[in-house]
Amino acid sequence: MKVKDVAREAGVAVGTVSRVLNDHPAVTRELRERVEKAMAHLGYEVDVTAQSMRAGRSRLVACAIRDFDIPRFALFIKEAEAVLREAGYTLLLASTTNRPDVEIALLRAFRRRRVDGVMMTLSDEQHLDVREALSEALMPVLLIDRDRIEALDRVTADHREGARLATSHLLDLGHRRIAMLVGDLNAFPSRSRLEGFRAAHAAAGIAPDPRLLRDDVLSSEDAYRATASLMSLAERPTALFVAAMDMLGGCLRALRTMGVAVGDGISVVAGSDSDLAELHTPPITAIAWDLAAMGRHAATMLLERMRGDEIERGRGLTVPTQLIIRGSSRPFAS
């Protein structure tokens, strides 16, 4: 079942069938109808593989993120997929497990598949091998919540401002020993959160205690351990900013285990909002931003780039963050 068969059935040339398939204008209505009837009659369906082969593009867009089971990322993917599907693209999914070697291997695999565009996170924007792989990618790449690679488009959230707001909020409440849990400082989100944290302290003329900073918190178990270790310090923090995404669960679990009451014993601010933050007792103050919008923008920007529109290189789009103040952050009573 191929164009040849359809052509024979309709009594036309293969080129004409191809024209009909691709809505080429130079086909008379009569022939178009005959061809369409033949296709319907034979139950013909184009072979996208063959099309890709000739065209050199696959109508595939790859999305590689560090770990799917970050619930809120699903929103991003969902919206991106919807936009891409609308435009005739199919989404390829992979997880990098936040490892540079996997990121490089995936870029190569995508190129072998003639993927038309890629959106991805990076474990470390400065990693030389990754930067080299990106520059040899041959297809447009858009960074998800990463920056520092000037030539590439990116969609980010304003984590710096979110962290600054959260930290100022705690400082305003009188807290002076604020602990912070962040992820990998080699990547944009945690780096900017730390900047915001420091900026807020600087603005208040207060020096943060470096012993209260825990980075590399990448899983809920990490958050559990980090919280437990912080609460075992001789001089405990009075407030805890769980800035890494989706780490609130581990943190709350640790506080519960250690018998520390959220709100009274320690103020808590979450770096990303969730049902858990909203419905906890007390409800948890949290930073929120629109991941669905990020997904839509990412897909749209990548589509523009893939169309080859004449656009300046390295466009960046930043979605704002906001602080939702709830009952878990309370004035510090000495």
Added chain:
Amino acid sequence: MKVKDVAREAGVAVGTVSRVLNDHPAVTRELRERVEKAMAHLGYEVDVTAQSMRAGRSRLVACAIRDFDIPRFALFIKEAEAVLREAGYTLLLASTTNRPDVEIALLRAFRRRRVDGVMMTLSDEQHLDVREALSEALMPVLLIDRDRIEALDRVTADHREGARLATSHLLDLGHRRIAMLVGDLNAFPSRSRLEGFRAAHAAAGIAPDPRLLRDDVLSSEDAYRATASLMSLAERPTALFVAAMDMLGGCLRALRTMGVAVGDGISVVAGSDSDLAELHTPPITAIAWDLAAMGRHAATMLLERMRGDEIERGRGLTVPTQLIIRGSSRPFAS
């Protein structure tokens, strides 16, 4: 940059290069090394599209689920992807939005892409057009948490037993007016949960009040509305079984809005476990099962089927469910 170029550089025939690429045994070590050196020297990379074209298979596996932003499904996908990648396959992702027409369109799109295998959910296993599309799919299809299509492999969770346990638990506590929120009864999970719910009632010799059943609860907003409407009844339920996946948030939000205390005012059991259920005050009794294992099994079974192993049609694998009893389910005090 193609096999031809590599062949010229190495001074061999294209067929030999292809043999090297595919680890064909009939190549002398000397030639293999010459070819490999030539490939490295030219920076050659195979074109997977061309391979697919000739081979008639794409090394792509599609996964279509009703909605990605069900956080727990991410676990399934993550594990499935890991298994498939290990085996040299790439995962294609799509969401069906739980609509039969989208399901059919996706199956067609997958076939056009020569996808090697599909794992998917269905909005309604009995839908005739979908069944026809499935039978014409030409590639192995595995159902995710769906049954009733005898010819297809499937991986399910034992929702019936989970719901039976949860309901018996509530009945044992003395509850007689148990409300239930489920999703689409045309699909396996909700159907089985309802069966389990009824089986538990039957075993206890109690007839459930049909006015306390709310089906088609598919979003957190649905759950909010359903809970609000249940709590507005003249004869309120004394227990609430939120059996649909990831609907607990909406339900708790409604109870909070209406000033009903979980545990005291109403006992609550969640159909799937989560950080929210575990860390809520009081913690919520919930049904748990291993979605990661489901993902692994799904990928493994599909791989076997794609290898064309001689296996009986329509294998089913069921992962067990368990009830985690927490503080939200309490004895009914009249």
Added chain:
DNA sequence: ACCCTTTGGTGAACCGGTTCATTGACTCCC
């Protein structure tokens, strides 16, 4: 009546691999 342009249609070449019938060289054994 003649030439020029426009329009619709044709089919061979091409995309970049894999496959397989064929060839040539070498070994083995009677």
Added chain:
DNA sequence: GGGAGTCAATGAACCGGTTCACCAAAGGGT
């Protein structure tokens, strides 16, 4: 010494579309 058998290597054909140089017919202008 010669026939059978084994093994590497070769390269043309093929997978199923799209493209484009080319052609025929129709239309337009003088």
